[in-house]
Amino acid sequence: MARVRLFSAGEPARLAGLASLTAPDPSERVSALVDVAVVGARSDGKTQFILHAIRTLGADAPDDLSEPERNATLDIMQVVLAAARPRPDANNPDAGVPHYVFRLQPRKLLEEMGLLAQLVLLARSSRLARALAVVLVAAAAGVMGASLGGAIDGVVGLGLLWLCATAAGLAFLAARRRFVGRGPIEVVFWDVAGENLYGSRQKSAEYWSLLRHLVRRRVADARPERRYGFAPVLICNPLGLGIDDKQSPFGRLRPLLPIFAGLGGFEPEALVVINRWEAVRGLCPEGADRDELVAIAAEAMSGANAPALVAVAPTEPMPVVRRGTIRTCCVDAEEAREEGVHTTVLRYDAGLCELVSAPWQPFSELDARLRAFWAPPAVEPHQILHYRFAEGPRAFAGDARRVFLRWLGRLAFRSGAAAPAPVALPARAEQPDASAVATSEPAAAQTLPMFAADEKAGGFHTGGT
Amino acid sequence: MRILLRRAWQQKHPSPSHPGWDFHWHPVELAGAAQAIAAAGARADAGVAVWSIGPRHALWLRGFAAVAPAEQRRYVGWSGCAAEPAEADDEAAWAQALPAVLARFTLPPARPFALADGPGAPNDAVVTVEPTGALLDPELAPDDGEAVARALCAGGDAVLADPHDAALPAWWGRMLSWLPPDERVRPRAGLLAAHAAAAAPAPAAEPQRNLYHYLHRCWQHRARRPWRLVLELRAFKPVSLADLFEELTGLAAAWEHAADLEAYLIRSGALAQQEIQAAHAHAPAPLRGPDVGDAGRLWNRILHYWGRGFLGARARGEVAERLAGVLARRITVDHLLALDTPERADAERYLRRLRFEALLTVRDARTLRTALARVLPSLEVHRERA
Numbered sequence: 001m002a003r004v005r006l007f008s009a010g011e012p013a014r015l016a017g018l019a020s021l022t023a024p025d026p027s028e029r030v031s032a033l034v035d036v037a038v039v040g041a042r043s044d045g046k047t048q049f050i051l052h053a054i055r056t057l058g059a060d061a062p063d064d065l066s067e068p069e070r071n072a073t074l075d076i077m078q079v080v081l082a083a084a085r086p087r088p089d090a091n092n093p094d095a096g097v098p099h100y101v102f103r104l105q106p107r108k109l110l111e112e113m114g115l116l117a118q119l120v121l122l123a124r125s126s127r128l129a130r131a132l133a134v135v136l137v138a139a140a141a142g143v144m145g146a147s148l149g150g151a152i153d154g155v156v157g158l159g160l161l162w163l164c165a166t167a168a169g170l171a172f173l174a175a176r177r178r179f180v181g182r183g184p185i186e187v188v189f190w191d192v193a194g195e196n197l198y199g200s201r202q203k204s205a206e207y208w209s210l211l212r213h214l215v216r217r218r219v220a221d222a223r224p225e226r227r228y229g230f231a232p233v234l235i236c237n238p239l240g241l242g243i244d245d246k247q248s249p250f251g252r253l254r255p256l257l258p259i260f261a262g263l264g265g266f267e268p269e270a271l272v273v274i275n276r277w278e279a280v281r282g283l284c285p286e287g288a289d290r291d292e293l294v295a296i297a298a299e300a301m302s303g304a305n306a307p308a309l310v311a312v313a314p315t316e317p318m319p320v321v322r323r324g325t326i327r328t329c330c331v332d333a334e335e336a337r338e339e340g341v342h343t344t345v346l347r348y349d350a351g352l353c354e355l356v357s358a359p360w361q362p363f364s365e366l367d368a369r370l371r372a373f374w375a376p377p378a379v380e381p382h383q384i385l386h387y388r389f390a391e392g393p394r395a396f397a398g399d400a401r402r403v404f405l406r407w408l409g410r411l412a413f414r415s416g417a418a419a420p421a422p423v424a425l426p427a428r429a430e431q432p433d434a435s436a437v438a439t440s441e442p443a444a445a446q447t448l449p450m451f452a453a454d455e456k457a458g459g460f461h462t463g464g465t
Numbered sequence: 466m467r468i469l470l471r472r473a474w475q476q477k478h479p480s481p482s483h484p485g486w487d488f489h490w491h492p493v494e495l496a497g498a499a500q501a502i503a504a505a506g507a508r509a510d511a512g513v514a515v516w517s518i519g520p521r522h523a524l525w526l527r528g529f530a531a532v533a534p535a536e537q538r539r540y541v542g543w544s545g546c547a548a549e550p551a552e553a554d555d556e557a558a559w560a561q562a563l564p565a566v567l568a569r570f571t572l573p574p575a576r577p578f579a580l581a582d583g584p585g586a587p588n589d590a591v592v593t594v595e596p597t598g599a600l601l602d603p604e605l606a607p608d609d610g611e612a613v614a615r616a617l618c619a620g621g622d623a624v625l626a627d628p629h630d631a632a633l634p635a636w637w638g639r640m641l642s643w644l645p646p647d648e649r650v651r652p653r654a655g656l657l658a659a660h661a662a663a664a665a666p667a668p669a670a671e672p673q674r675n676l677y678h679y680l681h682r683c684w685q686h687r688a689r690r691p692w693r694l695v696l697e698l699r700a701f702k703p704v705s706l707a708d709l710f711e712e713l714t715g716l717a718a719a720w721e722h723a724a725d726l727e728a729y730l731i732r733s734g735a736l737a738q739q740e741i742q743a744a745h746a747h748a749p750a751p752l753r754g755p756d757v758g759d760a761g762r763l764w765n766r767i768l769h770y771w772g773r774g775f776l777g778a779r780a781r782g783e784v785a786e787r788l789a790g791v792l793a794r795r796i797t798v799d800h801l802l803a804l805d806t807p808e809r810a811d812a813e814r815y816l817r818r819l820r821f822e823a824l825l826t827v828r829d830a831r832t833l834r835t836a837l838a839r840v841l842p843s844l845e846v847h848r849e850r851a
Contacts (some may be wrong), residue, residue, distance in 0.1 A: 042487055067662075089540055090536070093504060095505065193488075195488045316484055372534065458681075459679075464721060
């Protein structure tokens with residue numbers, strides 16, 4: 001089974017990244033396709049989130065990816081498995097939007113969920129709700145019949161209860177088995193360079209256009225036995241929230257989240273990810289003044305002794321945050337439905353970190369390395385928080401893991417209804433033409449029949465007569 | 466022609482153009498840069514170079530790796546040169562000047578911008594370049610020359626020992642001088658790396674393979690004469706080089722058996738069915754009888770019958786033009802084939818056949834030679850063996 005190239009005619013949008021995208025063969029058992037577009041400003045931790053997500057999924061990539069996708073997967077796996085220093089390179093905004101294809105096995109998804117979450121998921125995906133409704137109606141009919149005949153008593157009641165419980169249990173097991181048999185969920189992470197969304201480049205309309213082409217193409221292929229889900233993930237980096245959350249990159253991107261989420265069609269979903277959770281805890285200790293300003297000196301532990309290669313003195317001021325802003329955006333944020341978008345909140349810490357708070361001292365007295373990175377802060381802070389971090393090869397753990405997997409399951413099977421109505425697009429043949437099939441083997445070279453098959457090198461081969 | 470030469474850097478390190486640690490261009494983004502970097506895609510790395518050429522730009526960038534101290538993240542940045550016409554010159558003048566333009570590129574060091582590189586404006590310069598001739602000396606032919614020829618013609622990846630060699634733009638310009646001017650400036654981009662990609666690019670169709678193969682062969686042997694014939698053929702009947710090689714490949718494949726050649730001549734419009742029927746009606750023997758064992762004999766007979774008027778007397782001049790077109794392609798193919806086996810090739814055998822085997826009168830032979838010279842002017846002028 002070969003994967004199908006979705007945009008065989010080349011890049012449909014101005015921002016490159018879709019031409020190499022492939023989807024599983026229509027005959028392959030894949031229960032759902034999910035596109036996750038990770039959105040955030042430069043250095044907010046978008047790729048770091050993707051690394052955690054990939055590890056959480058068990059780094060299970062399809063075997064038959066096209067060559068560009070396989071290369072991208074191998075590149076990201078170099079970082080996923082780099083135990084000592086899993087620090088990804090910065091994405092170049094001109095190099096297009098890379099994507100990474102991985103899979104979530106249904107058994108793994110169910111095992112990581114609580115019973116209630118499993119029931120909800122199976123009700124959405126495997127007709128469990130219908131089966132349970134039948135059991136309840138049968139039970140009600142039984143009770144009514146017994147009461148009309150005057151035969152209801154404790155023994156009969158217990159018997160009915162046992163029957164209902166057994167039927168419900170069997171329905172649950174059957175739905176679970178059906179769900180596992182439908183195949184994995186294919187999750188595609190889209191990792192845009194921060195500068196394309198917020199920063200010096202501002203190509204967010206081109207990114208939006210790319211995602212729009214992507215979703216339209218996917219929706220055209222969706223069907224009840226292979227659902228499709230799309231959602232944006234907005235990264236909230238607490239260290240970049242500043243004094244006024246409305247003026248921070250996160251604060252400015254947050255109102256745009258419904259527009260990106262709306263690309264996914266009905267029941268829009270979004271995920272807000274708050275990373276560097278330990279820093280949030282350090283910035284919001286109990287009893288602290290909400291209006292207090294704190295300068296943040298963040299640096300990677302491994303880079304502490306690295307020489308600073310700075311050609312021009314930086315004029316970007318050292319970041320300063322207000323404790324109240326951190327509390328509002330990070331601590332108080334919770335799952336909600338806003339502007340028609342169901343937003344889930346995930347909190348995690350990307351690595352191992354050390355936090356040291358100290359009273360603010362004049363900028364000129366700070367360590368020379370910090371002064372090489374930053375200009376003096378725009379306002380005088382009360383404190384400075386030294387946040388030293390080391391990346392680790394971590395996956396989401398505890399609550400973050402449960403929230404992430406539950407969110408993925410919800411995204412893949414948002415409704416028990418059939419797939420969303422397809423958008424009018426150029427029809428795709430049931431059997432894709434040969435040029436649209438991305439095979440891992442190169443096509444056979446064209447050889448004139450008069451020549452031996454191994455004569456594939458250039459040259460006319462014959463001098464004629 | 467006056468051109469604007471620019472040097473620029475794409476980096477995360479702060480520069481006079483941008484104070485922060487964002488990716489940005491200093492002093493300005495170069496024309497074609499986004500296209501070239503996007504074409505490099507996942508292979509973009511510190512050791513590679515990318516290029517882009519279009520009707521109004523030429524660009525050369527070298528990758529570098531640096532670490533942004535503010536994030537302690539590695540990134541791949543770019544530094545390089547671009548040129549564009551300083552005035553509203555026409556595309557033809559730009560195409561003629563392109564090799565000279567690339568020769569003027571002075572690549573900045575492959576690292577983030579530093580104050581020693583100049584404050585910005587001095588990185589721009591308006592210079593005058595003169596159009597260069599075609600077929601400049603390639604100087605060196607790379608090992609994997611067919612891939613280089615492919616990249617030059619169609620864009621894409623190629624392997625070179627040192628992609629950061631500062632002399633590469635000038636060399637690339639000399640190679641470009643082997644393409645027809647309008648194909649030099651067809652928009653395309655590519656990447657030069659020291660190692661091949663994990664996967665080989667999709668194999669080209671046979672005509673394209675032949676195009677890359679013989680372009681490389683001409684570079685290897687410094688063989689200007691065969692390639693000049695190719696360029697003249699293409700100029701006579703304006704088609705792309707790829708289409709021209711499709712014709713040549715079709716002709717080479719058909720020139721074995723008489724039946725194949727007859728089918729080819731009809732298919733290509735060199736002979737009409739009425740002309741073949743006329744030959745059957747008036748000639749002493751059929752055009753393709755049992756005594757015509759191969760394509761070479763059939764060709765001799767066609768020329769002979771044309772000379773005697775058996776193909777239809779009223780349009781002899783027009784038929785001569787068509788036959789001269791086929792003959793020009795045959796002779797060009799023979800010149801190219803001679804590059805594969807120079808020790809036993811005879812690139813001019815069909816000129817001799819025209820003279821000695823077709824049994825044409827002197828006047829008819831001269832008519833065909835004149836028509837041939839209109840298609841391949843250099844055939845008579847440059848008699849030297851390449």
